[in-house]
Amino acid sequence: MEDIKQGSILVLKKGHPCGENKWEIIRFGAVCKLKCLGCEREVLMNRMDLKKRIKKVLSNEEIN
Structure with a gap:
């Protein structure tokens, strides 16, 4: 998995x-x-479910 952090x-x-x-x-x-x-809504999800649902981690160039 890519580098996922805060x-x-x-x-x-x-x-x-x-x-x-x-x-x-x-x-x-x-x-x-x-x-x-x-919409800026916040949700809680446990780490295992999150890792299953990730399609892509965007880099700084892809965000803009």
């Missing part, structure tokens, strides 16, 4: 109901806190 931007396999599928990691531990970059 502040990373992820693309998940399934999008959020607001239409966005990019998420920022706010807290990364046993339970991870993610913020939707579309």
Whole structure:
């Protein structure tokens, strides 16, 4: 798995109901806190479920 840490931007396999599928990691531990970059809603997800749902970790060039 790529280097996942706090502040990373992820693309998940399934999008959020607001239409966005990019998420920022706010807290990364046993339970991870993610913020939707579309509507800014925050969700909690355990690390194992998060790793299964990741499609791509965006680099700094891909974010802009």
